[in-house]
Amino acid sequence: MGKQLLLEHINVPGLARLDVYRANGGYKALEKALKMKPEEVVEEVKKSGLRGRGGAGFPTGMKWSFLAKPEGVPRHLVCNADESEPGTFKDRFLMQHNPHVLVEGMILSSFALGANTSYIYIRGELLYVYHILEKAIAEAYAAGLLGKNILGSGFDLDLYVHPGAGAYICGEETALIESLEGKRGNPRIKPPFPAVSGVWSRPTVVNNVETIAATVPIINMGGEEYAKIGIGKSTGTKLISACGHINKPGVYEIELGLPVEEFIYSEQYCGGIRNGKKLKAVVAGGSSVPILPTELILKTAKGEPRLMSYESLADGGFATGTMLGSGGFIVMDETASVVKNLWNFTRFYHHESCGQCSPCREGTGWMEKVLHRILDGHGKQSDVDLLWDIQSKIDGKTICPLGDAAAWPVASAIRHFRAEFEEYIKNPSSIKDEKHYYNVRNEKAPVA
Amino acid sequence: MPKVTIDGHEIEVPKGTTILQAARMIGPEVAPPAMCYYTKLKTSGGYCRTCIVKVTKGSAQNPNPMPKPVASCRTEVMDGMEVVNFTSPEVLEARKGVVEFLLINHPLDCPVCDQAGECHLQDLGYEHGAAKTRYDFERRTFEKIDIGDKIQLHMTRCILCYRCVKTADQITDGRVHGVINRGDVAEISTYIENAIDNDFSGNVIDVCPVGALTDKTFRFKSRVWFTKPVDAHRHCDKCSGKVRLWFKGSEVLRVTARKDQWGEVEDWICNTCRFDKKQLSDWTVEGPSRIDRHSVISQGHYELAKLKLDTGKKLKELHGGK
Incomplete structure (x- = not known):
């Protein structure tokens, strides 16, 4: 098993509770970040090479640096928890079992961006996860981790969870913003981009759940250390939700750069194809990315082994490649249509x-x-x-x-x-x- | 001021001008068609995708082409930008696709539609579409809805351009209509079929590019090309009072706002002028309206009378030398 950063303590009973989370090293990153300058936190994230985990894979540090900072205008951080792509269920798993890593990530990311009001926009169907997050936030308020003067640093933050009404389109960042404002969830026409004019026409950063959670280990271990995990420009770990005709469906944390073949057949991960059948095709990153047949998913068109990374999966363009996407790994055996x-x-x-x-x-x-x-x-x-x-x-x-x-x-x-x-x-x-x-x-x- | 080149024509335009506006400044030979964009309505445009163009050079600073076709109505020009519209087979093909999408659920009931003859979708289909459809499934239909006693909404014909929603939002007070449902069953509707009761509600008829919103006082009275348009005005304390009267014989069949070259209204008019003043004595007539000679409405032959032409020679010119 590779390095586990987000799911390290996932099997600890009661991890959703603040005391258990803290006993397992939780909120250490926040304490560390609050002693730094906001720009230094952004710098660490830049150094880490973290890329958006929601699908597009845009460098997070760069996205943060695009945020407009006009005088006297509040800025916002919005967490996109509207995970509704068929085949992707990593964020739900993380929020359900480890809600505090998201809350901690939200606080330190808001600190880095200078946002004093932040939102988690959660998919409407995940109402039970909404309650888990609400509870975690209430605990954090009670412990002085949210609200005024967090841990004596002088930084204030209010964090809200906003449940959507169950529309996939609200996972698109501008539709999410419209919905958050209480309007019909229609995507806006860009430009202007949210970094300039987002929620209530204020500069806004919208990040995926896993992206925000990943800032916690980045601050804990330092950006440069984090960048050593993974391969090339695909740094760090990624949650993959594997489903379909495999022996062990579930959410796995992998180090980027793991060979696809190992991911499918190794006992640590998917455990091979169910009922001893042959592999037919894989949708590697959630329903919207191109499907690939066996020969192209295991090896690239050039004959190199295909790896679980942004670059390797995209190798060959759409003609012979696909995308890492949001990490919804759908496996089909020879009987699938x-x-x-x-x-x-x-x-x-x-x-x-x-x-x-x-x-x-x-x-x-x-x-x-x-x-x-x-x-x-x-x-x-x-x-x-x-x-x-x-x-x-x-x-x-x-x-x-x-x-x-x-x-x-x-x-x-x-x-x-x-x-x-x-x-x-x-x-x-x-x-x-x-x-x-x-x-x-x-x-x-x-x-x- | 930024300079932009569209289909090889260079023009200098004020900052903040969109590609579509710049193209219209050059002239109709480069201006992309627009079904949802409306100059007078803020935030309109971007929905129908008929005005898509290709940006082959982003700007002088960043000469890279834009990766995807862009909606020209919502994309501002940059200095040194180069755009291709009618000169790009790729754009024409994409536009043909958009026209096909707009038509797959359209009933094509032009023979019984009051909009026929001045319908933007007809023009668009004729100029940019394919001769045949490949869609062989049942088309989406809706029941007709009366919005107040003067306006009828026939959603079956609607192309969801959002113009009427923006009009109601920006011109009238207390908007009660908008879009309900989503995807291909989205529809324009009033809140629980509330009547729009507002002095300027009639303008939604003028902005509708198709026959989805029609004037009930004019329905089934006449084909538009059998009526003769004249410009007229009256003193009105609600609106400018500048209108277009559509005559059949000496009878005023309908009153609309005046429209410009791009089919957009020049001045919003009030419901009193539109629905209640149907006597010639209500109006001061200014003269025949200028109608594009390509329009079927122009078969009223006003052009000839107005320009006092030497019939034989000029007729030839007028019809492109044929």
């Missing part, structure tokens, strides 16, 4: 499109209908090209990345598994024989 799985993803994006801009509003529904027709046994050979054309007209033409997220899985499934689409269209009876699929309406449960 890529087309059915794709339909399920597309149905999700159709349902979650906000309806502001036309390519995404109309295109996601169209793709879902075409895929449904194929699975219904009424597909036409031209449907594959039609799907390809629709996705190409959504990709990159929308206000926010939801359009891209809806287009990429379709593009990659056709790119790597075109034959499967054509087989379904040519021979509709092959669909009925399929036993392994999941979440398909009006069908029998999968046979293990």
Whole structure:
């Protein structure tokens, strides 16, 4: 097992309680940070090479340094806990079992950014986690870790948890900000970016849960030490939520740079493919990143072993690569149907499109209908090209990345598994024989 | 002042000008079509994506091209920026895609739609779309809703441009209508079908690019190209009173605001002028309206009378030498 930074004490009973968290070294980073200057904290995060864990992988230190600092205007830090991508459940796990690491990260990040009011925007469905966080925050207030003059440093911070209403689109930072302001969760048109005009038109930084939590070990061990973990520009550890046809689904903390093959087959992690089947495909970073077949996920097109890192997974571009994304690792064995799985993803994006801009509003529904027709046994050979054309007209033409997220899985499934689409269209009876699929309406449960 | 080059035409524009505005300053030959952007409405634009263009050079300082096509209506020009619109096959293809998306759930009931003839979606489809659709599923439909006694909302035709929402928000007091639901079932609606009761509510009809919001006093009276537009004014204490009257014979069939070259209203008008003043005696007529000669409405032949043309020669010119 590699280095464990966020999940180190995850098995300690009662870690969600403040006393237990402190007994295991909690809030040491905060004490250390409050003795530093805010700029020094930012500098440490820059040195650590930490990159956004929400999906895009943008360097966090750089994002922080973009924050506008006009005189007399309050700034805000918002934690994006609206984790709703199919296949990703790392933030929920972290918040549920170790809420104080997020609270501590929020306090020290707010200190670094000079924010006196910060928010955790949590997905509406995670109401039980909301209560856990509320309890953790109440404990922190009682212990003088939040509120006025934190630990005698003169720094004030109020931290609020705001539950959303369960919209995937609110995970997009500007839609999140709209929703936080009490409006309809529609993405804003950028520019202006949140760093200049975010919540209530004030400069705002929006960071993923894991990103903010990662600042705690960074301050504890120092940015340079943290940068030694991982590989190249992918520094530190990453939470991966593994699911699908594997022996041990769950949330794992890995050192970036771990070979994909080791992650899937090693007993420490996924423990290999269920029932001794063969690996067929992997969606490496949550539903929106391109799906890759076995030969491309284990090795890059150049024949080098593929590693769990931002660069290695993206090697080859979208033609032969994918993205680390948010770390939702979905494994499919040889019995899985890529087309059915794709339909399920597309149905999700159709349902979650906000309806502001036309390519995404109309295109996601169209793709879902075409895929449904194929699975219904009424597909036409031209449907594959039609799907390809629709996705190409959504990709990159929308206000926010939801359009891209809806287009990429379709593009990659056709790119790597075109034959499967054509087989379904040519021979509709092959669909009925399929036993392994999941979440398909009006069908029998999968046979293990 | 920043200089921007659009399709090879260079222009110097004030700081803060968007690409679309700069293109309109050059002229219609480079101006991208816009279905949701409206100069008079703040924060409008960015939704329909028909105005997307490609920025091949970001600015003089940062000459890199922008990675994705941008909505020209919401992107400000930078000094030294280079933009391609009609000269880029990629942009034309992307725009064709947008038109197709806008049309897949549109009923195409132009033969019975009052907007036909002055519909921006018709123009857009004709100029930038494909001749055939590839969409063969059932189209989305809605029931017609009356918004007050003068305006009808037919959501089936709506392209969700948000113009009426912004109009109601910015021109009228106490907005009661907006967007409910999301994705492809999102719809414009009044709060629990409340009637819009406001002196300026009629302007939502003028800003609607399609036939989703129509004037109930004009519905099914006449095709627009059989009516003759004239500019007229009256003294009005609520609005400017500058309107366009649409005649059939000596009867005023409807009153609208005057629209400019880009199909945008010049002055907002009040409901009294729009719905209640349908007598010629209410108005002082200024003269025939200038209508783009490409519009079907211009078959009223005012151009000829107005310009006192030498018929044979000028007619030829007028019709592009054909």
